[in-house]
Amino acid sequence: MALDPNSRRQFLAFLAGSPLLAAAGLDHDWLARLAGNGRSDALLHAADQVATAGTHPVLAAQPPLIARAADALDVFDFEPVARQNIPVAHWGYLMTGTDDDATIAANRAGFDRWVLTPRRLIDVSKVDTHLSIFGSRYASPIVVNPLGSQKGFHKDGEVATAKAAKARDHLMVLSTVATTSIEDTIAARGGPVWFQLYHQSDWSITKQMVKRVARAGAPAIAFTVDLLGGSNRVTMVREARRDTRDCIKCHLGGPPLPGVSGRVDDRDNRRKPNLVGYEKLPPQLEKGTPTWEFVDRLKQSTGMKVLLKGIVTEEDAALAIEHGVDGLFVSNHGGRAENSRRATIVSLPEVVKGTAGKIPVICDGGFRRGTDVFKALALGATAAGIGRPYIWGLGAFGQEGVEAVLAIMHKEFELTMKQSGVTALSQIAMRHIAPA
Secondary structure (H helix, E strand, O other): OOOOOHHHHHHHHHHHOHHHHHOOOOHHHHHHHHHHHHOHHHHHHHHHHHHHHHOHHOOOOOOOOOHHHHHHOHHHHHHHHHHHHOHHHHHHHHHHOOOOHHHHHHOOOOOHEEEEEEOOOOOOOOOOOEEEOEEEEEOOOEOOOOOOHHHHOOOOHHHHHHHHHHHHOEEEEOOOOOOOOHHHOOOOHHOOOOEEOOOEHHHHHHHHHHHHHHHHHEEEEEOOOOOOOOOOOOHHHHHHOOOOOOOOOOOOOOOOOOOOOOHHHOOOOOOHHHHHHOOOOOOOOOOOOOHHHHHHHHHHHOOOOOEEEOOOHHHHHHHHHHHHOOOOEEEHHHHHHOOOOOOOOHHHHHHHHHHOOOOOOEEOOOOOOOHHHHHHHHHHOEEEEEEEEHHHHHHHOOOHHHHHHHHHHHHHHHOOOOOOOOOOOOHHHHHHHEEE
């Protein structure tokens, strides 16, 4: 039975003086103010939950950091270890959204709009989770998405990630601003990886980059279209200000601000091997930011599959079909592009509708659980991409951490398939989920 308001305030007053707060990480002053000045019913309801739960998690001591990758129970176990290991400015770059980071939260909350509808008495002793895309086959529909500057999170960077993708047999996509070359990444993966493209202001450089990637053996290129106007990465800038190291030791041009300007900052490319080594040709400067004309030009310049990364509406998906695009990523750059506060999982159905099922659609943004991946496939996605979770694994334990993240999410996904009574990706459909 809930306590009356006076009892709740008495409880909060007691809690404010309790030594349990030290273990719980709560602030004495905040609770004292809450107890004394009469807050809203919503806050008093929170006090009800604390008062009546007995072992409410807010009062429980935080579990100790895991000491090895094998100790992790879910991908979130890697986050505090990685945060401890990664320099604060680099952590800010990884975790930033745009403005107040609200779209990061929206991406996660979007999955709560859907619930699973488990099925029973179906033989699920054998489950096939293999993804087939563009003639290649992978063990899982979980894609290792492009994320730049990985040597800023662990000394082995993208090489460790590629080796983990090889060990677990996942599709990997390399960033233009990776700290490892496309050639070295493919060697570490032991097979092809896709390449994520940031266009350059000089088309002659972009064209050379595309040819280099194809020559290295990449079968597909994903042109990112959600950062063409730049973004307002408040968290990244704020965290960089807390870093006491001298950035010039690594970045000759001073502290970098990736993603802010709408173009790659090329003042110092020593750590970005995919941006260097090109012949100096007569410049072909872009006029303004890319439009569909750029997509046509890109398609005409290569025999690789061309995907667009950052499509979130039915209209743009339909236009992509008109322009011969080979695939799409439904993405808002992990909440660090626009601050739409619209989850990619919410955008997914209309993008799939816009493609009329003609091309593969990969969804990314906020994926942390195998159930998230299942919901995306039920809504029509071909696969789901992850970013921050595998970097938590990388920052925590290197290649071993990345492998563990992939294994955990894949296991969760496979269990969800079994509980839903499906034995192959092609069987996952809208009937396996329902609006919450």
